[in-house]
Amino acid sequence: MNELKYLYFLAGLDGLGSVRIKRLIEKFGTAEKVFSASAKEIAEIENISDKSAYSIVSSFGGIRKFNGTFDSVLSKAEELGVKIIPITSEEYPELLKRIYDPPVMLYTRGNYDKEKLVNCIGIVGTRKPTDYGKRMSEMFAEELSSIGISVISGFARGIDTAAHKAVLRNKNSEAITAAVFGCGVDMIYPPENKKLYEEMIEKGLLISEYELSAFPDSVNFPKRNRIISGLSYGTIVIESDVDGGALITARTALDQSREVFAVPGYVTSKLSKGTNSLIKNGHAKLVENLDDVLVEISAKLQNVNVELNIISSQQMELEIELQGNEKLVYETFLKQSEPIHIDLISELSGLNISDSLVTLLNLEFKGCIEQLPGKRFKAKQFVKVS
Numbered sequence: 001m002n003e004l005k006y007l008y009f010l011a012g013l014d015g016l017g018s019v020r021i022k023r024l025i026e027k028f029g030t031a032e033k034v035f036s037a038s039a040k041e042i043a044e045i046e047n048i049s050d051k052s053a054y055s056i057v058s059s060f061g062g063i064r065k066f067n068g069t070f071d072s073v074l075s076k077a078e079e080l081g082v083k084i085i086p087i088t089s090e091e092y093p094e095l096l097k098r099i100y101d102p103p104v105m106l107y108t109r110g111n112y113d114k115e116k117l118v119n120c121i122g123i124v125g126t127r128k129p130t131d132y133g134k135r136m137s138e139m140f141a142e143e144l145s146s147i148g149i150s151v152i153s154g155f156a157r158g159i160d161t162a163a164h165k166a167v168l169r170n171k172n173s174e175a176i177t178a179a180v181f182g183c184g185v186d187m188i189y190p191p192e193n194k195k196l197y198e199e200m201i202e203k204g205l206l207i208s209e210y211e212l213s214a215f216p217d218s219v220n221f222p223k224r225n226r227i228i229s230g231l232s233y234g235t236i237v238i239e240s241d242v243d244g245g246a247l248i249t250a251r252t253a254l255d256q257s258r259e260v261f262a263v264p265g266y267v268t269s270k271l272s273k274g275t276n277s278l279i280k281n282g283h284a285k286l287v288e289n290l291d292d293v294l295v296e297i298s299a300k301l302q303n304v305n306v307e308l309n310i311i312s313s314q315q316m317e318l319e320i321e322l323q324g325n326e327k328l329v330y331e332t333f334l335k336q337s338e339p340i341h342i343d344l345i346s347e348l349s350g351l352n353i354s355d356s357l358v359t360l361l362n363l364e365f366k367g368c369i370e371q372l373p374g375k376r377f378k379a380k381q382f383v384k385v386s
Contacts, residue, residue, distance in 0.1 A: 123236045124159060155196075179200055239265060
């Protein structure tokens with residue numbers, strides 16, 4: 001409990017933020033040990049100036065007076081059945097911990113089980129969907145949960161709500177649905193989702209980085225989108241205009257090297273402009289069914305039995321012979337779970353950028369790899385190299 005107290009105190013310091021707190025913990029081991037550090041040691045951390053370091057250290061004296069405040073927070077959390085999970089806890093979701101700026105604390109309400117957050121896909125979209133969009137959200141949510149993949153969304157009106165409800169009413173579900181809030185988990189927003197909120201507490205999970213009773217401020221929602229994508233192997237975008245909030249989630253997923261999927265829509269529909277643009281610009285994979293999603297993430301899933309139609313139609317792996325630079329680049333750098341940037345491939349292989357690009361182009365022509373946005377590359381599944 002001491003660790004949570006010290007972390008909570010750090011989170012309340014002006015100008016520190018989740019990235020700097022993460023770096024402090026990486027350097028000193030725990031939040032509590034940060035309080036034994038000198039200003040000089042703290043100033044060694046990237047983006048913390050000498051002045052900021054001295055300000056941080058000088059604030060440590062307030063930890064004793066903070067005890068009463070912290071006890072009130074714990075008391076309220078216990079009363080509401082809210083669990084507070086610090087980033088230093090073994091219960092903190094592993095996928096979320098890997099992003100650049102993970103929340104230093106998670107407030108959860110409902111059925112928290114870290115194992116249920118191992119295999120997740122996000123579903124996001126417009127607050128005013130068409131019947132088609134709503135059906136697509138329900139279809140993907142139901143089919144994902146039926147094979148043990150949890151569905152993450154944002155509890156907003158429209159696509160989000162349809163996804164949550166589809167999982168909750170799925171009698172064959174082997175997973176949960178989790179809603180990431182842009183306010184405290186004790187706040188019902190939007191208010192018309194009161195019944196859904198109660199069902200989520202009973203059968204699902206509510207998550208927020210914001211303290212209890214935090215108001216649903218509009219600036220909170222774009223920030224919370226990184227948690228939706230951060231908890232997920234990939235995010236499915238269903239109906240969004242070019243300036244829709246769902247596209248913010250798509251961008252955060254790309255920044256986190258996670259998959260982005262988009263359901264195509266009518267070219268004349270405003271609600272399809274965002275999703276169609278993602279597909280057109282190569283920022284998202286067009287998906288029509290569950291197999292289109294699973295073929296990209298199946299190798300990452302843990303303890304999930306996946307049978308893909310694409311596998312049964314191929315029956316065998318595609319065997320390709322590689323030699324020289326092609327074999328070096330493919331086997332050494334690309335056969336890993338996360339996409340890898342061209343600069344890193346060049347650095348590790350010893351090839352210059354020009355030779356690396358030629359090698360990667362040849363691998364792409366041979367069907368061994370695929371290029372992702374941002375000059376990132378990853379190996380295709382079902383390819384056996386000899």
